[in-house]
Amino acid sequence: MKPQSQNGIQTGVFLLTSTLTLLALLMAGVSVGSTGVSNPLDSIRSLGHGGDPIVIYRLTRTVAAALLGLGLSVSGLTLQYTLRNPMADPYLLGVSSGAAFGVLVLYLFSPTPPPTLVYASGLLWGFIAFLIVIGVGGFIGGGPTSLIVAGVSVGYGFFGLIVLAMAHMPGAQRFSFIWLFGTVAYVTRETLLVTAAIVISGTAGLAAYSQKIYTLILGDEVARASGVDVERLRLVAAFLASSIAASLVALAGPVGFLGLAAPWATRLAIGSNYRRALAGSMILGAGAAVASDLVVRLMSGGGEIPLTAVTALFGAPILFYLSKRTGW
Amino acid sequence: MSACTVQVKGLTVHAGGLRILGVEELSWGRGMHGVIGPNGSGKTTLLRTLSGVIDYRGTVEVCGHSPKEARSMVSYMPSTPVVDPLARARDVIEAGLYGVSRGLDIEEAAEILGVRHLLDRRFSTLSGGEQRLVCIARAIARRPRLLLLDEPLSFLDLKNSVKVLRLLRELSSKITVIATSHEVEYVSVFDDILVLRDGSPAYIGASSNIPRGVLEEVYGVGIEELNLRGKRVFLPRDPFKL
Numbered sequence: 001m002k003p004q005s006q007n008g009i010q011t012g013v014f015l016l017t018s019t020l021t022l023l024a025l026l027m028a029g030v031s032v033g034s035t036g037v038s039n040p041l042d043s044i045r046s047l048g049h050g051g052d053p054i055v056i057y058r059l060t061r062t063v064a065a066a067l068l069g070l071g072l073s074v075s076g077l078t079l080q081y082t083l084r085n086p087m088a089d090p091y092l093l094g095v096s097s098g099a100a101f102g103v104l105v106l107y108l109f110s111p112t113p114p115p116t117l118v119y120a121s122g123l124l125w126g127f128i129a130f131l132i133v134i135g136v137g138g139f140i141g142g143g144p145t146s147l148i149v150a151g152v153s154v155g156y157g158f159f160g161l162i163v164l165a166m167a168h169m170p171g172a173q174r175f176s177f178i179w180l181f182g183t184v185a186y187v188t189r190e191t192l193l194v195t196a197a198i199v200i201s202g203t204a205g206l207a208a209y210s211q212k213i214y215t216l217i218l219g220d221e222v223a224r225a226s227g228v229d230v231e232r233l234r235l236v237a238a239f240l241a242s243s244i245a246a247s248l249v250a251l252a253g254p255v256g257f258l259g260l261a262a263p264w265a266t267r268l269a270i271g272s273n274y275r276r277a278l279a280g281s282m283i284l285g286a287g288a289a290v291a292s293d294l295v296v297r298l299m300s301g302g303g304e305i306p307l308t309a310v311t312a313l314f315g316a317p318i319l320f321y322l323s324k325r326t327g328w
Numbered sequence: 329m330s331a332c333t334v335q336v337k338g339l340t341v342h343a344g345g346l347r348i349l350g351v352e353e354l355s356w357g358r359g360m361h362g363v364i365g366p367n368g369s370g371k372t373t374l375l376r377t378l379s380g381v382i383d384y385r386g387t388v389e390v391c392g393h394s395p396k397e398a399r400s401m402v403s404y405m406p407s408t409p410v411v412d413p414l415a416r417a418r419d420v421i422e423a424g425l426y427g428v429s430r431g432l433d434i435e436e437a438a439e440i441l442g443v444r445h446l447l448d449r450r451f452s453t454l455s456g457g458e459q460r461l462v463c464i465a466r467a468i469a470r471r472p473r474l475l476l477l478d479e480p481l482s483f484l485d486l487k488n489s490v491k492v493l494r495l496l497r498e499l500s501s502k503i504t505v506i507a508t509s510h511e512v513e514y515v516s517v518f519d520d521i522l523v524l525r526d527g528s529p530a531y532i533g534a535s536s537n538i539p540r541g542v543l544e545e546v547y548g549v550g551i552e553e554l555n556l557r558g559k560r561v562f563l564p565r566d567p568f569k570l
Contacts, residue, residue, distance in 0.1 A: 007418065007447075007448065080412075080414075081412070084410070084412050086412070086413050086414050211426055212426065214419075214422075214423045214426065215423050215424070215426045216412075217411060217412035217415040217419060217420070217423050218409075218410070218411060218420060218423055218424060218466075219406070219409070219410030219411065220410075221376070221381055221404075221406050221410070222404065222405075222406065222410075222424065223426075224380075224381045225379040225380060225381050225399060225402070225403075225404040226399060226424065226426045226427050226470075227399040227400060227426065227427040228426065228427075264414070267414045268414070271415075271416050271418060271419050271448075272412065272414055272415040272416065272419040272423075273419060273422060273423075326413065326414060326450070327413075327452075327453075
């Protein structure tokens with residue numbers, strides 16, 4: 001068998017398996033909840049007749065979780081390419097914390113800030129955080145490790161500001177606490193649609209640049225010699241990746257690990273062709289997020305627990321394993 | 329694939345206010361051309377200029393275009409590969425095909441350099457020599473009209489050095505190959521050479537005509553000249569008998 005076809009088969013098997021798993025998880029998503037388990041076919045059928053409110057709630061929540069995992073993976077994967085750093089991820093690079101600050105700070109001024117402002121502020125502060133991280137990372141050395149150190153430090157900085165903001169928000173602490181560690185429990189159809197529009201258009205934009213982004217794995221010099229305007233591409237790709245991550249923060253709060261683990265696992269399984277890795281990470285990330293939310297639902301009983309509790313518990317050992325396997 | 333002429337007139341390159349390269353005139357067409365000189369003499373700067381990745385003053389024409397416009401016809405391999413730690417050898421060759429409409433098959437390019445069995449390995453886990461071979465495979469897969477290789481033989485063992493030299497010789501009958509080397513031993517493998525010292529040419533011409541004294545002066549060490557079957561070969565004099 002030629003290695004080329006073997007490589008194609010490997011990619012095909014990976015994409016097919018993860019798609020089927022995702023479909024099964026989506027079915028489970030509309031059928032499983034703290035109120036019990038229903039037949040997924042009944043759930044889907046009920047949607048045709050106006051819909052059982054519980055099923056509609058579960059559907060919204062499941063779609064939100066899938067969008068969250070999909071978007072975070074796209075964002076993480078893209079940041080890994082643009083910064084040529086396998087540890088890049090919107091959470092570790094402080095983008096999520098910056099966006100979370102941008103969202104939360106509005107609640108200091110009004111209990112119900114207009115949604116447009118929430119998104120605009122989240123996007124703005126997510127990108128500001130990213131630029132600060134790039135600046136600080138360059139200042140302290142510029143290497144892959146400096147960038148992560150900068151990301152974690154800036155993330156902590158914003159976290160401090162978030163805690164300060166929360167301390168001045170009487171009555172809203174419990175919701176803020178859960179939101180701060182990610183949740184799809186309070187997603188509304190409107191926010192879901194706005195976020196979906198940003199995530200889908202951002203991903204489509206990145207897909208259009210996929211051949212150029214792929215060259216970044218060869219270093220700036222070779223990418224440039226191949227005809228790519230590296231600085232412009234990096235700015236556009238990082239902007240789209242940060243916007244996707246920030247819009248997801250506005251939807252569901254900051255969630256860790258998904259943006260890092262799904263792209264890594266995909267790239268180890270099917271290689272680093274950006275277009276293929278993008279497709280693979282999207283499916284794998286969506287599946288991981290829906291699975292995480294299912295675990296949350298089963299663990300939470302009556303109350304809610306944040307998503308990061310689950311993604312971190314499962315993500316930490318997975319990351320450990322991937323890091324060991326790749327020597328990173 | 330056809331040859332591509334490189335024309336340089338009044339070229340200067342500056343970095344941090346210092347002139348790091350100045351070449352008054354250079355015109356190279358099809359064949360195998362070497363840029364020789366000690367560390368820091370401007371070899372890489374010349375290759376980077378021709379590949380269109382740095383700014384310069386003067387006139388530089390590559391295949392009848394400016395270096396930036398000619399990029400789809402050119403392959404450039406830097407001396408030190410900078411590759412994403414998760415990328416496989418296959419990805420390196422594939423990603424390198426950007427901007428090229430009729431490149432070689434990934435397998436075909438890898439086969440030529442004898443690295444087909446390494447395609448699914450992560451690039452960062454390969455040895456220095458294997459990485460070099462993959463990078464050369466990436467460069468030739470673009471089927472360039474001008475091939476720019478910075479230190480293509482470093483990290484290669486004798487067998488692979490011979491393999492790469494044979495490949496470059498074969499390619500140079502159709503295209504323009506320019507490679508750098510900091511070692512005098514390789515002077516005789518090139519048709520023409522440019523010897524650089526502190527960013528300026530100390531010699532431009534056929535490699536067969538270079539005076540030994542120029543090499544001794546540029547490198548600042550004694551150099552022996554041998555005649556092997558009609559070919560002049562240079563070797564550093566025994567370093568313990570300076």
